[in-house]
Each structure stands twice: as C-alpha cells, then as structure tokens.
Amino acid sequence: NAGVTQTPKFRVLKTGQSMTLLCAQDMNHEYxxxxxxxxxxxxxxxxxxxGEGTTAKGEVPDGYNVSRLKKQNFLLGLESAAPSQTSxxxxxxxxxGQGAREQFFGPGxxxxxx
Amino acid sequence: QQxxxxxxxxxxxxxxxxxxxNCAYENTAFDYFPWYQQFPGKGPALLIAIRxxxxxxxxxxxxxxxxxxxxxxxxHIMDSQPGDSATYFCAASIASGTYKYIFGTGTRLKVLA
Numbered sequence: 001n002a003g004v005t006q007t008p009k010f011r012v013l014k015t016g017q018s019m020t021l022l023c024a025q026d027m028n029h030e031y032x033x034x035x036x037x038x039x040x041x042x043x044x045x046x047x048x049x050x051g052e053g054t055t056a057k058g059e060v061p062d063g064y065n066v067s068r069l070k071k072q073n074f075l076l077g078l079e080s081a082a083p084s085q086t087s088x089x090x091x092x093x094x095x096x097g098q099g100a101r102e103q104f105f106g107p108g109x110x111x112x113x114x
Numbered sequence: 115q116q117x118x119x120x121x122x123x124x125x126x127x128x129x130x131x132x133x134x135x136n137c138a139y140e141n142t143a144f145d146y147f148p149w150y151q152q153f154p155g156k157g158p159a160l161l162i163a164i165r166x167x168x169x170x171x172x173x174x175x176x177x178x179x180x181x182x183x184x185x186x187x188x189x190h191i192m193d194s195q196p197g198d199s200a201t202y203f204c205a206a207s208i209a210s211g212t213y214k215y216i217f218g219t220g221t222r223l224k225v226l227a
Contacts, residue, residue: 004157031212040123042203042219043158050212058214090157100213101146105157 002026004106006091012112013081021076021109023091030096032074033058033103034066036087043090049074050096081113116141118206120218127225133191135221137204140185144206146213149178149189152201152220161202162189194225 007022023032034046045058049068063085065077074093078085088110092103119138127133137147148163164171164178164187171178177190191198204218 033214040219042120043215043217045214048212048214056212092157094213098209098213101148101163101207102160103215105159107155107157 004091004093004104006089006106006109008109009107010110012114013078014114015082017081018077018079019081019111020078021089021091021111023074023076023093023106024072025074025091025093025104026072027093027104028071029093029104030071031094031100031103032068033092033094034064034074034076035090035092036060036085037090037108038087046076046089081111083113085111086113087111116216118204118216118218120204120221122221123219124222125224127194127223129194129196129225129227131194131225133194133198133223133225134188135202135204135223136186136188137218138184138186139206139216141206141208142185143208143210144216145209146207147178147180147187148205148207148215149176150203150205150217152203154200158203191223194223196225196227199223199225 004025033048035043047066052071055066091106094100094103149161150158151161152158175192180187205215
C-alpha cells in the first residue's frame with residue numbers, strides 16, 4: 001500500500017516550458033487535491049477533484065490546469081511555466097463526506113522555474 | 115473571512131518544555147480544526163483535530179485548546195522532544211460538501227536537546 005505518490009520528485013524548468021505533475025493514490029479515495037507550499041504562505045489549494053472526471057478551482061488556480069481521467073490519478077499541468085511557480089507541490093487525497101476531514105499527502109515535488 | 119492566522123512563525127523550545135502554537139479564524143461556519151505535522155522533505159500528516167463542540171482534546175503529549183467565543187485554537191506539545199522538531203500547520207474546514215481546508219501559514223518548531 002503505497003498511499004499517495006508523486007512524480008517527479010524534483011524538476012527544473014525554464015520560463016515558458018510546460019510540464020505535468022502526476023499524483024497517484026491506491027486508497028480508493030474519491031477526493032484529490034493539489035496544493036503549493038511557499039515559505040511564509042502555508043499550503044494553498046490550487047485545484048481539487050471530488051470524483052473521476054470532475055475538477056474545480058481552489059484559491060490559486062491561475063497558470064495551472066488539472067485532469068482526473070482515472071479515479072486513482074490526478075494530473076497538474078503547467079502550460080507555460082513562470083518563475084512565480086517555483087514552489088513545492090503537494091498532492092493529497094481523502095475519502096468523501098465526513099471522511100474528507102483527513103487528507104493524506106504525498107511526499108511533494110520541488111519545482112524550480114528559471 | 116476565509117483566513118486562518120497562525121503564530122508564531124518559528125519557535126525554539128528546550129527539551130521537556132511546552133510548545134504552544136496559536137491560530138485564529140474569522141469565519142464562524144468553520145466546524146473542524148485539524149493540526150498537521152510536517153517533517154523536512156515529507157508531506158504533512160494529520161496530528162490531531164477538534165470540533166467546536168468541545169473545548170479541549172488530548173492525544174498523548176498533544177493537546178488542542180479551543181475557544182469558540184474568541185475564535186481561537188491552539189496546539190500544546192507537552193514534554194517537547196527533539197523528535198517533535200517539524201513544521202506545524204493549523205487548518206479549518208466547513209462541512210459544505212467538499213470539506214476543503216484553509217491552512218495557516220505554518221510554525222517551524224525546533225526542540226533543543
């Protein structure tokens with residue numbers, strides 16, 4: 001039981017390049033989330049999904065897109081990376097309903113945009 | 115109204131001492147207040163959580179104190195140990211269907227041996 005996994009662990013991009021971050025969970029969770037973590041800013045929600053085929057915007061969605069084609073996977077895309085997107089990205093998942101009170105986090109992806 | 119304010123930003127405590135981290139919120143619709151613990155290089159993990167119908171919850175050395183009228187809650191770590199050195203995040207959520215969290219800005223705790 002791997003829990004929540006994220007790929008890749010580290011990535012360096014040049015401004016304007018694109019990339020996709022992959023999140024996978026093997027706990028059969030309905031809900032999945034993408035956060036970014038910046039010093040002094042805590043964790044901010046980028047996008048989230050309450051089920052396969054559904055996505056919604058969080059607090060800081062600009063510059064990012066997501067897809068949830070399979071229940072176990074949640075992809076975060078950067079179409080044209082900017083230095084302001086340098087951050088540590090965390091994926092999380094949870095059960096639905098009251099089970100959503102506990103989110104399970106992956107180990108994070110450290111992204112640097114030059 | 116959606117913010118959760120956390121203080122202090124960093125905290126240094128001697129081994130065996132008490133660590134106290136405070137959070138404040140505005141939105142009275144919040145009905146669930148978790149604390150997450152994050153070790154360097156790892157993702158956050160749920161430590162302890164409280165609902166507003168109780169004033170205190172204790173799990174081992176960790177206690178949440180909740181003051182509904184003041185809209186404040188705090189994490190107390192008794193007998194702090196070097197292994198408690200981590201970043202702690204408070205959060206709040208509403209039972210609105212998606213149960214999204216609003217996180218505080220985090221407190222980096224260092225417990226000296």
